[in-house]
Amino acid sequence: MKExxxxxxxxxxxxxxxxxxxxxxxxxxxxxFLFEKARxxxxxxxxxxxxxxxxxxxxxxxKNDCYYxxxxxxxxxxxxxxxxxxxxxDCCATGYKLGFRTFVLQGGEDPWFNDDRMCRIVGRIRHTYxxxxxxxxxxxxxxxxxxxxxxxxxxxxxxxHETANFSHYHTLHxxxxxxxxxxxxxxxxxSIGYQVGTGMMVGSPGQTAExxxxxxxxxxxxxxxxxxxxxxxxQKDTPFGKKRAGTLEQTLFLIGLIRLMxxxxxxxxxxxxxxxxxxxxxxxxxxGANVVMPNLSPLTVRxxxxxxxxxxxxxxxxxxxxxxxQKRMRRIGYNLAVDRGDAVKK
Ligand code: 5AD
Ligand code: FES
Numbered sequence: 359m360k361e362x363x364x365x366x367x368x369x370x371x372x373x374x375x376x377x378x379x380x381x382x383x384x385x386x387x388x389x390x391f392l393f394e395k396a397r398x399x400x401x402x403x404x405x406x407x408x409x410x411x412x413x414x415x416x417x418x419x420x421k422n423d424c425y426y427x428x429x430x431x432x433x434x435x436x437x438x439x440x441x442x443x444x445x446x447x448d449c450c451a452t453g454y455k456l457g458f459r460t461f462v463l464q465g466g467e468d469p470w471f472n473d474d475r476m477c478r479i480v481g482r483i484r485h486t487y488x489x490x491x492x493x494x495x496x497x498x499x500x501x502x503x504x505x506x507x508x509x510x511x512x513x514x515x516x517x518x519h520e521t522a523n524f525s526h527y528h529t530l531h532x533x534x535x536x537x538x539x540x541x542x543x544x545x546x547x548x549s550i551g552y553q554v555g556t557g558m559m560v561g562s563p564g565q566t567a568e569x570x571x572x573x574x575x576x577x578x579x580x581x582x583x584x585x586x587x588x589x590x591x592x593q594k595d596t597p598f599g600k601k602r603a604g605t606l607e608q609t610l611f612l613i614g615l616i617r618l619m620x621x622x623x624x625x626x627x628x629x630x631x632x633x634x635x636x637x638x639x640x641x642x643x644x645x646g647a648n649v650v651m652p653n654l655s656p657l658t659v660r661x662x663x664x665x666x667x668x669x670x671x672x673x674x675x676x677x678x679x680x681x682x683x684q685k686r687m688r689r690i691g692y693n694l695a696v697d698r699g700d701a702v703k704k
Contacts, residue, residue: 359379359380362379362380363380363388367618371578372574374571374575377570377575380615381567381608381611382567386607389614392614392615393644393646396614396645397644399617399646400625403622407692407693408643408648408649408694409648410457410458410460410649410652410695410699411458411460411626412461412652412654413464413653413655414441414450414461415660415663416441416445416464417439417440417465417468417470418436418439418466418662418663419440419465419466419470420468422497422531422532422534423532424530424535425531425563426562426596426598426666427596428595429664430596433596434595436662439662440470441656443475447482449655450483454487454490456678458490459490459491459697459698459699460490460493460698461483461490462651463480463492463493463495464495464496467498471496476494476496477506478510480507480512483511484510484511485511489698490698491513491514491698491700492511493512494507498539498540498543499543501546501550504550508552514552514553514583515547515552516554516555517556518556518557519540519544519556519558519573519580520558520559521562521565522537522569522577523568524538526564527540529564530563544556544580545580548580548582553700553701554582554583555585556584556585556586557584557586557587558587559630560587560590560604561590574616577616577619577620581620583624583701584624584649585623586626586628587609588604588631589604589608589630589631589634590603591604591630591666591667591668592666593667603634605634606631610631610642613646616646618646622703622704624648624649624699624701625649626650627639627647627650628651629653632670632671633666639686643692644690649699650687650694652671652682653671653676654679657676680694
């Protein structure tokens with residue numbers, strides 16, 4: 359197994375069978391071996407600097423009904439909200455003062471935020487903060503819409519592929535959603551010029567080592583600038599409310615593998631990782647991640663953006679996630695950067 363990891367480190371491609379082997383034969387010892395190599399790759403490109411993105415969860419309305427997601431349309435227990443344009447601008451102002459130079463606007467697939475409204479918001483942020491990157495995470499839209507948003511000033515787009523295996527995709531989503539369309543969106547975004555982020559949940563119901571191997575092959579082919587992965591965590595009011603969560607160990611192992619496969623990628627230590635383990639985000643960085651995404655959403659809405667249960671940073675004590683993360687990162691020898699945080703060239 360160590361040979362396969364060394365092969366990866368040399369930037370060689372692995373076959374599907376080799377990925378499957380690695381994933382099935384993960385042990386604590388192999389993980390330690392991998393993480394050391396993954397960390398040194400991350401440090402080669404990014405040093406001890408951890409990039410930050412200010413996350414603004416601006417709407418929890420969603421027209422989709424993904425079986426895993428807490429804000430799915432069918433979840434009647436959710437108190438729905440939309441931030442006003444001025445509210446969003448206030449979040450950016452607070453964020454800028456705190457040192458954020460990337461804003462991530464994330465929401466459910468909410469038709470109220472049509473192209474005109476969304477472009478106006480992106481345009482205002484672009485105009486007010488010319489030195490900042492704007493990342494969108496709005497789900498699937500037409501190529502035309504992606505183009506308009508890009509022209510309005512957006513630079514990056516996050517759209518997880520969720521799983522590269524088509525039949526697995528259909529077990530996670532209702533019929534109306536198609537994996538082909540999802541993947542087409544990613545290629546559209548890329549050809550328009552966005553820095554694209556994709557990724558998947560680790561340990562989602564029905565996921566096998568073979569599916570994860572297919573995810574890795576898909577990402578190798580797409581060559582995204584960013585890869586967001588986190589453990590699946592059940593949300594009690596969804597169809598998957600009683601399913602088992604993904605594990606910390608497997609998520610960290612995948613972060614390490616992705617770091618070696620895409621050495622200069624931007625890889626966040628996600629909130630979901632911090633939710634399944636109190637020092638999950640620190641462990642993520644030590645496994646090869648180089649980005650954190652502290653929450654900038656107003657405290658009043660944070661609990662309502664619950665994709666899964668027990669999400670961290672939703673209480674009053676989390677008013678200032680940036681300084682919390684700064685402390686956490688310093689403790690393990692890293693520092694938060696005040697920087698747009700673009701990917702470094704390979
Ligand atoms: N557990 C973990 N991650 C989830 N996501 C959605 N629901 C859950 C859940 N229950 C992830 C999806 C989505 C991203 C915004 O959050 O992968 O793309
Ligand atoms: Fe949000 Fe620590 S990062 S409270």
